[in-house]
Amino acid sequence: MSSKRRIAAIVAAAITALSAVCVCTAVGGYSVQKTAAKATRKLPIYSVARTDKAVAISFDCAWGVEHTDAILDALEKNEIRCTFFAVQFWVEKYPEYAKKIVEAGHELGTHSKTHPYMSKLSKEAIDEELSSSCKAIEKATGVRPTLFRPPYGDYDDLLVERASEQKLFTIQWDVDSLDWKNLSATEIALRIINGVGSGSIILCHNNGLHTAEALPMVFSTLKNRGFSFLPIGELIYQSGYQIDHTGKQHPVQ
Numbered sequence: 001m002s003s004k005r006r007i008a009a010i011v012a013a014a015i016t017a018l019s020a021v022c023v024c025t026a027v028g029g030y031s032v033q034k035t036a037a038k039a040t041r042k043l044p045i046y047s048v049a050r051t052d053k054a055v056a057i058s059f060d061c062a063w064g065v066e067h068t069d070a071i072l073d074a075l076e077k078n079e080i081r082c083t084f085f086a087v088q089f090w091v092e093k094y095p096e097y098a099k100k101i102v103e104a105g106h107e108l109g110t111h112s113k114t115h116p117y118m119s120k121l122s123k124e125a126i127d128e129e130l131s132s133s134c135k136a137i138e139k140a141t142g143v144r145p146t147l148f149r150p151p152y153g154d155y156d157d158l159l160v161e162r163a164s165e166q167k168l169f170t171i172q173w174d175v176d177s178l179d180w181k182n183l184s185a186t187e188i189a190l191r192i193i194n195g196v197g198s199g200s201i202i203l204c205h206n207n208g209l210h211t212a213e214a215l216p217m218v219f220s221t222l223k224n225r226g227f228s229f230l231p232i233g234e235l236i237y238q239s240g241y242q243i244d245h246t247g248k249q250h251p252v253q
Helices: 003-028 032-039 068-077 088-092 095-103 121-140 157-165 185-197 211-224
Strands: 054-061 083-086 107-110 201-205 239-245 248-251
Touching: 054 211, 068 095, 068 211, 083 088, 088 095, 088 121, 095 107, 095 121, 107 121, 121 157, 185 211
Parallel strands: 054 083, 054 201, 083 107
Antiparallel strands: 239 248
16 A cells, blocks of 8 residues: 555544544533533522622521521621521421511522422423422512522522523522531531631531531631621622632622
């Protein structure tokens, strides 16, 4: 075989191999289009680009109320307003607590109807989880939620889109207290204090065994460092924003 024919054969083989790779990756779901889609994936808000050292602390409510009064007391004593996220069955079981939260000046967002992995649901099921839980919260408190936190932090593009259709901001967090693991009050406080930055959203739970005990240390230390606390609805930008690849929300200049 001449050198020219050898070169032509090599080129043809390379083209064939490349085509095979393209076909395989497309079938496997890792095509160029998939990569592009990842770059434009719809993200919840994990944190907010701010320079004023404002942060938000939030509490997910799904199981029980044993420690909720102690949390509300700590918030009141430190003059802090925050955001709670409640599952519908929690609201229906403890409507007096849902009302108490809102009357104390805090936000109450939805944490779904039944606490499922929502990325596994159909569009219709997602819509039901969101609309039903919002109606239950509005019935108990008189205020319709504007914020939504996915159970387990589990989401996909469809979930974020459907939440937006129902005029809900999807909210995650960038500081996890891990209070649900029953860490000590000191461990919880240190995780929050060492992880927080301007615009952070802190995740806690209303039934954490030592959460209420940790709060005075968190509040006093962060206030001494110049931080202030806002409900998430006041921390985030409600319009004119974009979300970067880390989930940080930025105002559009």
